[in-house]
Amino acid sequence: MAPVDPHSYTEGSHPFIAKADLAFYLDFAASTIHASALLTLSAPHSGDLLLDTRTLTVHSASTTSDPPAPIPLSLADAADPVLGSALTLTLPPDSTSFLLTFSTSPAASALQWLSPPQTASAVPFLFSQGHPIHARSIFPCHDTPAARITYSLLLNIPAQLSAVAAARHVSRRDPLTSDHRGACDDVLWCATGRIVEEFEMEQSVPPYLFAFAAGGIGFRDLGPRTRVYAEGGDKVLDEAAREFAGVEEMVKVGEELFGPYEWERFDLLVLPPSFPYAGMENPRMVFLTPTAIKGDASGAQLVAHELAHSWSGNLITNKTNEDFWLNEGFTTYAERRIVEVVQGEERAALNMGIGWRSLNRTMESFKDNMEFTKLKPKMGGIDPDDVYSKVPYEKGFQFLWRIERQIGRPAFDEFVKKYISTFKFQSIDTETFLEFLKANVTGIENQIDLQLWIEGTGIPPDAMEPDSAIYKKICSLAAEFKSGKLPSEDDVADWNGQEWELYLENLPTDVEASQVTALDERYKLSESRDYDIKVAFLQLAIPTGCRCYFNEIEKCLKQVGRMKYLRPLYRSLAQCSREEKMLAQRIFSEAQEFYHPIARSVAQSILSKHG
CATH class of the missing domain: 1.25.40.320 (Peptidase M1, leukotriene A4 hydrolase/aminopeptidase C-terminal domain)
Structure with a gap:
């Protein structure tokens, strides 16, 4: 037996968890979640089953029979610095589901607990961030993108707070009406001044896309299937609504380019300033940095990237983090296609120019470890957070753009739509993509050195710097800086953040x-x-x-x-x-x-x- 993923204990010969029914009691005073999980397997299993955990305390495991029977469990004492601790359950013959009770640690790597002084709304706030391998610090799971789950979620929170999740909101109701399946004792779960928010995710997603937040959250509607949420009151909400007013149009453009939007809603949550990423593409509820609110609607371009993930990443997922370019290279390509339609070719060219410069700088930063300049690097024993870079984004984009230039945009568009419809709701590896490419684009392996692009280090010689008038002008102005010449007022009159970023x-x-x-x-x-x-x-x-x-x-x-x-x-x-x-x-x-x-x-x- 062997793990299916270098970043997971999940055994390739064992069934995956297919459904997780979760009940969480959010204890803000202790920065801890007391929880239960009813986990259902994709097929019956007997004997040992390994799950990923990190800094979790597992209290019990039991069968779902009546009466329930305890299930032997062991949690590795010594945690691997990358993988965390393996939880081993010894399941009875032909088990299809089991129940766990557990608690998170205040040090959980996926969770940030903010005290009232740290929030704009002066009430507690909690948000999760499971990517790339942090879901295991929230609940025991097969924390690999090779596994896909559906889930339900009950969040027991103080009544003055609201909650959102990357799932369909079902109800907000009294804790007495909510079965918490042993997440904590009845007295605690049903305490006065608490409320339960219920969510259901019926489409399968990799565990890293499990996400929720709770705090002083309000919202503004943007369109029939788009809404922006934020904490911080009317001022922040109004600014966010103006910045992202065009999101509904972008969803329509995405559908025209890549096929049906499969997630029903595309809502946004603007998080507190401590959110570590630009955005996280959680389906149905994208998490965003507040720095995306720039005041000139240019922050919508960041939203275009997270929207593009609705097809690449969320709908088709990289099987392991060694195949991460399948998520981010495709998404960067799709983002620029959306921007080209909504904001014009020059804006898309600027985006590409910034990406090209970023790719070259990234290559320089990895000059002492060129393994991570490959599209498919070897990552055993490596924490994905430690080697996160623009390589999968920009080199991945360049690879796809190279294919488009070779076969022409109409043919490439047809290929992309077929790729998405063929593999939707699946997790695939690079080899599967290449086999599909060669099967659907005759002779492509004789026209492009596919092996060099995937396994080679550095930037391939047939990558291409973008070519546009405004891009060339900005690069020319930057070159003149060395001799002491600054751009004139006329030069920068129409510049916004992207032009300045490219110049700098x-x-x-x-x-x-x-x-x-x-x-x-x-x-x-x-x-x-x-x-x-x-x-x-x-x-x-x-x-x-x-x-x-x-x-x-x-x-x-x-x-x-x-x-x-x-x-x-x-x-x-x-x-x-x-x-x-x-x-x-x-x-x-x-x-x-x-x-x-x-x-x-x-x-x-x-x-x-x-x-």
């Missing part, structure tokens, strides 16, 4: 402090409300020794926990002089309780690596 990404890294401050004096980039601009500028400034920006760097690292910003700022500080290193250590020590556990771990790893 293309500036030479060996510039003088005086040039950096001159640019900032003219355009106030260090004070920008758009964090993509602000962080790109601060990242440029740090190596020049411009200590006048220390205050802005500190504010940024303490106000926003998005890893797109934490990674480059902490890395830049840690690679500089002793003073910058000490600044980074002090800021982290003061800000770490604000960060989500995933972001905290990543920042700590960067600081440890650079001493």
Whole structure:
């Protein structure tokens, strides 16, 4: 027997969990969930069954017979730093389901508990983040994208709070009417001042897409199947509704390009600033960073990426994290196709240009470990969070764009639609994709070196830099910066965040402090409300020794926990002089309780690596 995934204890010869019926009592005072899970297998099984866990306390396991019988269990004492601890259950003959009771740890890597002073609404808040292998810290499961589950969820929360989940909302009702299946004792579950929110997810998803949040959450409707949720009151909701007003149109464009939208609703939840990602594509309820609200509707492009996941990633999922490009390369391609229709070809070209620059920088950052510049790297023993990069996104995009250029867009569109309809609600590996490609595009293996693209390191020679007038102009202006020439007021008159980000990404890294401050004096980039601009500028400034920006760097690292910003700022500080290193250590020590556990771990790893 062998694990099905290098990041899971799941045995390939055993049946997967097919359905999880979960009951969660959210104990905000203890930052703990007391829970039960009725788990149903895809086929009968006898004997040992291994599940993934991380920092969970498992109280009991029992059969679903009447009366229930205890099931022997053992939880590994020594946790693997990447995999966590294997939970081994010894099931009776031909078992199809069983019941577990357990509690999460305050240190659960998937959960962030925010106290009232840490929230805009001054009430407690909790959100989950299961990607890539953190669902195991919420409930015992086969925490691999190779497994797909349906689920129901009961959330017992304080009555003044509201809850959302990546599932259909069924009801909000009194705890007395809710069967909690032993999640906690009856007195606790049915305590006064509590309410139960019930959710049902009837389409199968990989466990990392299990998601929920609870807090002072309100909403605004955007369209017949789109709504934006947020905590923080009317001001935040109004800003979010304006920023994402065009989402319903994007869903329609996605359907025209890629086929039916299979998830019924496309709702958005704007999370507190500590959310570690730009967005998380949880079906039916996308989680978003508040930094996506830019005030000019350009944040909708981030939503386009999460929407594109509705077809690539959610509908068809990478089988393991070694095949992650199947999620993100396809989604980046699909995002740009949606943006091209909704916002125009020039906007899509800018997006591609930023991606091209980011890909080249990523290749440079992996020069000492080129394995992770492959589309399909070997990741046994590697924490996916430690090697997260733009390679699967941008090299994956380049691969698909290369195929499109070879066979033409009409033929590629037909191929993509057939691919989606063939593999929807399945998890596949790279080899399956390549077999399907060769079977449906005759002779493609003789026209493109598929093996070089998948297994080769670096950027293949037939990748292509985007070509557009505005992209070339911005790159040309960036090249002139070295000689001291700044862009004129006329040059930047129509620029928004993306143009500035592309300009800053293309500036030479060996510039003088005086040039950096001159640019900032003219355009106030260090004070920008758009964090993509602000962080790109601060990242440029740090190596020049411009200590006048220390205050802005500190504010940024303490106000926003998005890893797109934490990674480059902490890395830049840690690679500089002793003073910058000490600044980074002090800021982290003061800000770490604000960060989500995933972001905290990543920042700590960067600081440890650079001493």
